[in-house]
Amino acid sequence: MNFTLTDEQNLLRASLGQFLQHRYGFAERTAASRGETGYRAEIWSALANELGVLGMTIPEANGGLGGGAVEQMILMEEAGRALLLEPVSETLFQAGWLLEQAGGALAEQLLPQIAGGALKLAVALGEPDMRYDLADISTRAVRAGTGWRLDGVKAMVMAAPWADRLIVPARTSGQAGDADGLSLFVVDPAAAGVKLHPYPTIDGRRAADIELAGVTLPVEAQVGPVGGALALLEEVRDRAIAAQAAEAAGLLDKLLADTVEYTKQRQQFGQPISSFQVLQHRMVDMYMQVEMVRSAAVLAALKLDGDPAERAKAASAAKVTVANACRFIGQNAVQLHGGMGMTDELPIGHYFKRATLIESEHGTADWHLARHAALSAV
Template identity: 45%
Template sequence: MDFALSEFQQLLKEQAERFVERDYGFEQRRAIIAAEPGFSPAHWRTFAELGWLGLPFAEDSGGFGGTAADLAILFEVFGRGLVVEPYLATVLGALAVERGGSPAQKEAILPGVIAGSHKLTLASTETGGRPGALQVATKARKVTGGWQLSGRKAVVLHGASADTLVVSARSHGAQDAPGGIGLFLVPARAYGVTRRGYATIDGLRAAEITLDRVELGDDALLGEATSGFALLDELLDVAAIAGCAEALGCMQALIDRTAEYLRTREQFGRKIGEFQVLQHALVDMYMAAEQARSITLAAALKADAPAPERQRLVAAARQVCAEAGRLVGQTAVQLHGGIGVTDELDVAHYFKRLTMLPVWFADNGQPLDRFIAASG
């Protein structure tokens, strides 16, 4: 595989780095996450102006025709800056519309997304039972002129600030059957929708969402009522690639900060970086991050491959990045000592983000189980 960046990708990377360096300092981020709505509307407008909101969408839809590898480049920089804007949530919801929607649905949703005036989120996670995208208890009942949805969705990323929810719901079949799942466009302010938003430990926002006999028209359904699982599986793999790339950015930031700390912190009359055991720990951090980088790039480059190959590589990336993130995050905290877990130091925020990243959008199964299943 060719891991070299194209000219477009290099420009995208440099553009994102300038944004983070100029507008996303640590204290600026702390102020953003402490206030409502938990992200910066000004930064969101910048995302639209820079074209990032149109990056993953086809040119026919008004986007730039970007790939999963392009998204990974952007998310790695987002990881370095601990960016909290609802980019992933909106992209996933909008990709559901682009890949599964009708021309009318695309026309109604995508221009607003690309312009920054319409935010979406993917509501696929539920409480109780075994985790996974197949575990859908939310009911979709066919009624005259449309559909009626009832159920609860849990830990919906940026669910309280979204304008439209892309909801997985079951029209028939057992709770873990793939054939009965559909994806529905639900206006967030529709009658019967209740949202309870809250902050997560890594500085993001999520919501618990209740759907109480929400009435929708036939035009709310994306594709067929029984074909939503395959599309949902694709979207969760895109989310996993983005999360792995973001973890790479977090790990690199921790490595840089830890190396600098070892160079400057003195103990026993000498720089602590002179102690070989600490040098070895830093090398372990670097090796783990580089292994994670290789498998993440491989998964991103194969995001459009047939399902078994895509699923296998994404599952491998999820597993390797989770293990690497745990090692890098915990080692960084340990080498910084007690200050490494204080809110005043960015190390603690990177650690929390690395802890949560393997959990967000992990609906398509535990990575090792999924890797085995995809390997035949």
């Protein structure tokens, strides 16, 4: 099978890589992560208006460029290499994709705003009393007059403090654990009854727990099939995993490159430690892990638009591969840097923290291993 990128895809990779290299320095990124907003608004605007990447996978009819899974993979790999703070995956490949699939007047209104950089979104999946089975969502939506009323709590919603709109799955019928009964709602985080509890995450980004207490919504805030959103939620998680696998490929490649360069400079016994054979073997093992992640990311991306069972297996396989590699490469990169690897002065510590969060986001390796086994047994 030929995995060669087209000329347009190579140009996308080169343009985005050069932009981030020259406009997204480590010092500026660190300052932004510790600032009040936690991201750089000028970078978000530039991604939309100078590079056009925020419309890359949005249909042309909605103001986008109509790209697909390969373009998603390219964007996220470069985002990982630059340790991008801005919520590209949450806005474009998760919430934006859900809106596109849901369709309707509200989606038609919001998708062009995403492409133009005027809108940031987040998907509020997690809840305090659930693990990784999305059928366990218990947030409740009931009819109230001509609209809806939402009640519930969402936990650790990544990028929620930045979001202009939240995509909130809620149960319109049935009980937690039922496959049927889940619906999608577009919620303004500034609406009455919505309370965000924001906090920084270990990787310098932002998340929030969200209370929904009697939130009233117009009827048009419900998007997609009423009671039939579980399949969409499971697919969007697979798409988030595929995007994160590509991000991990860029991030871990950068971790490896910085580690190799450091071992060429650090002297011990009068010679660089890169000349020690045991450390050379260690770095070869790290390189092999990077290549395994890159291969898993390619497979996950190419399976996104195919058979649902094959998509799910590829996503879970990618998640297991990424989780193992993040731990192995991250720990060895820090160890080979010595005490410097644990400081905030070098990029290495920041990349390690992002790798640590990626390891468990969207489900643990053990859970996805069991999921893959169950899917393979069918």
